[in-house]
Amino acid sequence: MAKQIQHLDRVAIRFAGDSGDGMQLTGDRFASETAILGNDLSTLPNYPAEIRAPSGSLHGVSSFQVHFAAHDVLTPGDSPDVLVAMNPAALRANLADLPPNAEIIVNTDEFTPRNLEKVGYTSNPLENDSLDGFIVHRVPLTSATIAALADFEVSKKDAERAKNMFALGLLSWMYSRPTEGTVEFLRQKFAKKPKIAAANVAAFQAGWNYGETTEDFAVRYEVKPANLEPGTYRSVNGNSALAYGLVAAGLRAHLPVFLGAYPITPASEILHELSGYKRYGVTTFQAEDEIAAVGSALGASYGGALGVTSTSGPGLALKTETLGLAVMLELPLVIVDVQRAGPSTGLPTKTEQSDLNIALFGRHGEAPLAVIAARSPADCFYAALEAARIALTYRMPVILLSDGYLANGSEPWLLPDPADLPDLRVEFATEPNGPDGKFLPYLHDPHTLARPWAVPGTPGLEHRVGGLEKADGTGAVSYVPADHDLMMRLRAARVEAIDVPDLEVEDPTGDARVLVLGWGSTYGPVGAACRKLRERGVAIAQAHLRHISPLPRNVGTVLAGYDRVVIPEMNLGQLAHVIRDRYLVDAVSYNKVNGQPFTSAELETVLEEVVRND
Amino acid sequence: MTEVPLKLTAKDFRSDQEVRWCPGCGDFAILSAIQSFMPELGIPREQITFVSGIGCSSRFPYYLNTYGMHSIHGRAPAIASGLAISRPDLSVWVVSGDGDALSIGGNHLIHALRRNVNIKILMFNNRIYGLTKGQCSPTSEFGKVTKSTPVGSRDTPFNPIAVALGAEASFVARTIDSDRKHLHSVLRAAAAHQGSAFIEIYQNCAIFNDGAFDVLKDPASRDSVLVRLEHGKPITFGASGEKCVVREPRGFGLEVADTASVPRSEIIVHDETVPGPAYAFTLSRLSDQDLSNTPVGVFRRVARPAYESLVQEQNAAARTGVADATPDDLLAELLHTGNTWTIR
Numbered sequence: 001m002a003k004q005i006q007h008l009d010r011v012a013i014r015f016a017g018d019s020g021d022g023m024q025l026t027g028d029r030f031a032s033e034t035a036i037l038g039n040d041l042s043t044l045p046n047y048p049a050e051i052r053a054p055s056g057s058l059h060g061v062s063s064f065q066v067h068f069a070a071h072d073v074l075t076p077g078d079s080p081d082v083l084v085a086m087n088p089a090a091l092r093a094n095l096a097d098l099p100p101n102a103e104i105i106v107n108t109d110e111f112t113p114r115n116l117e118k119v120g121y122t123s124n125p126l127e128n129d130s131l132d133g134f135i136v137h138r139v140p141l142t143s144a145t146i147a148a149l150a151d152f153e154v155s156k157k158d159a160e161r162a163k164n165m166f167a168l169g170l171l172s173w174m175y176s177r178p179t180e181g182t183v184e185f186l187r188q189k190f191a192k193k194p195k196i197a198a199a200n201v202a203a204f205q206a207g208w209n210y211g212e213t214t215e216d217f218a219v220r221y222e223v224k225p226a227n228l229e230p231g232t233y234r235s236v237n238g239n240s241a242l243a244y245g246l247v248a249a250g251l252r253a254h255l256p257v258f259l260g261a262y263p264i265t266p267a268s269e270i271l272h273e274l275s276g277y278k279r280y281g282v283t284t285f286q287a288e289d290e291i292a293a294v295g296s297a298l299g300a301s302y303g304g305a306l307g308v309t310s311t312s313g314p315g316l317a318l319k320t321e322t323l324g325l326a327v328m329l330e331l332p333l334v335i336v337d338v339q340r341a342g343p344s345t346g347l348p349t350k351t352e353q354s355d356l357n358i359a360l361f362g363r364h365g366e367a368p369l370a371v372i373a374a375r376s377p378a379d380c381f382y383a384a385l386e387a388a389r390i391a392l393t394y395r396m397p398v399i400l401l402s403d404g405y406l407a408n409g410s411e412p413w414l415l416p417d418p419a420d421l422p423d424l425r426v427e428f429a430t431e432p433n434g435p436d437g438k439f440l441p442y443l444h445d446p447h448t449l450a451r452p453w454a455v456p457g458t459p460g461l462e463h464r465v466g467g468l469e470k471a472d473g474t475g476a477v478s479y480v481p482a483d484h485d486l487m488m489r490l491r492a493a494r495v496e497a498i499d500v501p502d503l504e505v506e507d508p509t510g511d512a513r514v515l516v517l518g519w520g521s522t523y524g525p526v527g528a529a530c531r532k533l534r535e536r537g538v539a540i541a542q543a544h545l546r547h548i549s550p551l552p553r554n555v556g557t558v559l560a561g562y563d564r565v566v567i568p569e570m571n572l573g574q575l576a577h578v579i580r581d582r583y584l585v586d587a588v589s590y591n592k593v594n595g596q597p598f599t600s601a602e603l604e605t606v607l608e609e610v611v612r613n614d
Numbered sequence: 615m616t617e618v619p620l621k622l623t624a625k626d627f628r629s630d631q632e633v634r635w636c637p638g639c640g641d642f643a644i645l646s647a648i649q650s651f652m653p654e655l656g657i658p659r660e661q662i663t664f665v666s667g668i669g670c671s672s673r674f675p676y677y678l679n680t681y682g683m684h685s686i687h688g689r690a691p692a693i694a695s696g697l698a699i700s701r702p703d704l705s706v707w708v709v710s711g712d713g714d715a716l717s718i719g720g721n722h723l724i725h726a727l728r729r730n731v732n733i734k735i736l737m738f739n740n741r742i743y744g745l746t747k748g749q750c751s752p753t754s755e756f757g758k759v760t761k762s763t764p765v766g767s768r769d770t771p772f773n774p775i776a777v778a779l780g781a782e783a784s785f786v787a788r789t790i791d792s793d794r795k796h797l798h799s800v801l802r803a804a805a806a807h808q809g810s811a812f813i814e815i816y817q818n819c820a821i822f823n824d825g826a827f828d829v830l831k832d833p834a835s836r837d838s839v840l841v842r843l844e845h846g847k848p849i850t851f852g853a854s855g856e857k858c859v860v861r862e863p864r865g866f867g868l869e870v871a872d873t874a875s876v877p878r879s880e881i882i883v884h885d886e887t888v889p890g891p892a893y894a895f896t897l898s899r900l901s902d903q904d905l906s907n908t909p910v911g912v913f914r915r916v917a918r919p920a921y922e923s924l925v926q927e928q929n930a931a932a933r934t935g936v937a938d939a940t941p942d943d944l945l946a947e948l949l950h951t952g953n954t955w956t957i958r
């Protein structure tokens with residue numbers, strides 16, 4: 001039977017099933033096939049908070065969304081065009097996210113009275129009208145897989161477990177994905193169990209054939225490759241990009257990296273990844289708590305390493321006293337905060353941007369430091385390098401803000417040539433710098449306002465540092481009022497002295513009257529919303545902040561050029577507060593604090609409203 | 615590198631800072647003992663770093679002409695751990711008080727000890743919060759009247775030696791501010807030890823807890839309460855050795871007996887190197903809050919690899935062939951390891 005081929009510009013697919021159904025793997029494989037085909041893509045997993053939720057339950061549903069297109073992709077997609085539902089729980093948990101006419105592929109075998117009852121379905125949604133308005137493909141995924149593997153020497157349980165590969169095969173057929181990569185992947189994954197490998201490959205192929213031969217699937221889709229820059233790519237999520245970035249920073253600085261960390265969701269993977277990079281000059285230290293984590297990192301920086309600590313909100317709260325010390329000591333330190341929804345334990349697996357205030361202001365006394373934010377998963381790499389650049393050049397703690405959305409989301413990343421990355425080499429002090437051969441540990445460079453980094457082991461530069469107020473230059477403890485006044489102002493000036501690139505504005509037509517100003521992970525959805533508005537002829541300008549402390553010097557001028565400034569944030573207006581205070585601009589603050597990232601559709605509506613009312 | 619032997623003196627270890635403790639404070643004696651001990655190490659000044667927390671005692675680094683950091687309350691062991699792990703070439707010392715080490719910093723103390731990081735922790739125990747002007751501390755005696763406990767504290771104190779032993783410390787010792795010779799002997803043993811050393815130094819706070827350790831210092835009383843531990847020697851004390859330490863008839867503990875009334879073979883011969891911590895623990899329990907039968911000296915000194923050397927071993931194993939690669943080569947290797955694809 002000849003199948004009709006339909007071309008699409010973009011598609012978002014969500015694979016959803018029970019935690020034990022292997023949905024992350026399935027989605028990840030689909031994403032890999034898609035990447036190799038040359039589409040641009042973005043993915044986002046969604047796991048249950050519980051480690052082992054009861055099977056078949058609503059809160060045990062695990063899903064993975066892949067958004068891919070023939071053009072560049074900014075987000076993992078607002079709502080999926082296709083839902084693969086491996087059981088009733090997966091259908092029920094995800095149905096509300098589907099737009100009308102979405103395609104649903106359901107595993108009919110799992111729609112037993114018992115499973116339906118587990119998730120509160122009083123009647124079978126496959127048999128009543130509740131799925132009217134969707135295109136439903138009823139596929140007996142489990143039994144079809146078992147039948148396809150009848151001649152294989154695997155247990156019934158192992159055969160059944162291969163149903164995710166059947167589903168992957170079917171979707172791969174539907175979207176004309178290349179299959180060699182998955183076959184190779186399965187052979188390698190089960191290299192020690194060739195029979196299981198063969199069964200999974202067969203299930204994958206059976207899924208493909210099912211699409212090819214079953215009348216239910218009359219249409220096959222194609223999404224042309226995007227016009228991606230040539231080069232070698234890999235898929236990275238925010239946490240691994242950040243870990244790579246820290247390694248890169250150490251190598252580009254010719255310094256060892258020391259990570260002190262205490263496990264916390266969603267930052268732990270940074271510790272996990274870096275603990276595997278000993279070869280690249282990294283030492284990791286799982287400390288007894290976050291205070292020790294940052295303390296050990298500061299101790300390592302004092303000794304001449306690039307000290308780093310990674311955490312999430314509750315851990316950042318514990319680190320604050322040590323950050324005050326780091327400000328006083330004027331030593332390099334990178335603090336990574338992968339934000340999650342707070343306060344307190346909050347929603348540990350959900351995303352939020354609510355740590356901007358603590359990053360900017362969360363220390364006693366006035367203890368200013370640098371704060372920057374990453375905007376996309378792959379951008380976490382460059383953000384880590386930038387954090388290290390500021391820390392090393394200006395000898396100060398730098399807070400790098402990521403969040404759960406960036407940490408877990410992934411996208412293809414064009415691998416940079418290391419030689420093109422910033423040169424981060426620094427010079428340690430080796431000689432006395434004062435009159436009559438004295439060493440002045442707090443003599444500041446006139447341009448960077450950085451003090452010498454004199455590490456233990458350097459003869460002749462023995463000196464004492466500490467948290468007590470000190471005199472400029474000598475660094476000697478001082479209770480003199482004028483010294484405190486001077487040092488307070490100097491510490492503030494040190495942050496302002498950081499060289500930060502100007503804020504860039506994207507406004508293709510140049511006649512926008514409304515500017516949307518963002519920071520951090522909202523970059524994707526804000527960009528996608530602006531793109532859609534412009535496609536419809538609505539002019540809008542977009543600017544996105546990497547540096548929040550200090551702010552780029554041109555921010556005031558940029559803001560003054562627009563009638564209206566909109567600041568969307570996943571908090572209740574923390575950046576808006578700073579902008580209003582600093583530039584006296586009556587910015588419109590648009591907020592979302594339900595643990596979910598913005599969708600581009602909601603931003604499109606909000607921004608359009610501001611433009612229309614302007 | 616020049617091979618000229620170092621000839622430093624106590625004076626070389628004095629910084630230019632004016633020492634600001636109260637007259638009569640035991641910290642002076644400890645400072646002077648350490649300044650006179652340091653040259654003995656034969657380590658150049660620049661290789662030595664003192665890290666302290668907050669408290670009167672923690673002002674220490676300012677007065678020593680080595681590298682030093684006066685950090686924040688309780689956190690010195692954590693900061694020193696990061697320094698020592700990333701710089702195994704340094705000699706790293708921590709100076710702390712009883713509140714700093716056992717109250718706010720208790721967590722860092724026990725974890726540094728269990729890891730056996732190569733840091734020497736000197737805890738000045740004056741059984742009071744000095745810097746904050748006289749509140750009770752985690753080593754103040756039960757019932758002690760202080761500013762914060764006007765009708766007597768209701769807190770049971772820690773026995774610092776027992777805490778350190780419980781934390782898997784490989785070297786645990788106690789000494790007294792005023793006994794320079796003894797202090798030196800303990801510092802010497804600690805410096806020679808691989809890994810963490812915990813040294814409790816009884817220190818007089820002349821202002822808020824004056825005379826707390828007089829019973830251990832007063833020639834009239836000290837011999838009858840001070841149990842001087844010496845490796846390989848039977849544990850006897852008293853002016854003429856009339857008291858000794860023997861096994862308890864019940865349980866696993868030790869107790870004090872009259873030397874005359876027990877056979878010589880039953881007197882415990884002190885052994886710092888007993889592998890299990892139980893022996894040292896029972897020794898630590900000989901003394902009570904009233905300082906009767908107070909052992910001083912090295913309780914425990916067992917060989918265990920220092921944390922840094924274990925970390926270095928793992929790092930070295932992972933870094934085979936790295937010496938020939940440039941940092942950029944290494945970065946390229948990392949980025950291209952695993953699943954990549956190429957777009958043409």
Ligand SMILES: Cc1ncc(C[n+]2csc(CCOP(=O)(O)OP(=O)(O)O)c2C)c(N)n1
Pocket residue numbers: 668669670671672687710711712713714715738740742743744745746751
């Ligand atoms: C976070 C914090 N809490 C409280 C204090 C106040 N403080 C300073 S020193 C100290 C106790 C010092 O006692 P101890 O460690 O025994 O040292 P000593 O002064 O007796 O040598 C306290 C509570 C502080 N500096 N920082």
Ligand code: SF4
Pocket residue numbers: 634635636638639640641670671740744745818819820821822
């Ligand atoms: S208060 Fe006590 S411990 Fe502090 S300096 Fe004075 S005498 Fe010494």
Ligand SMILES: [Mg+2]
Pocket residue numbers: 669711712713738739740741742743744751
């Ligand atoms: Mg004290």
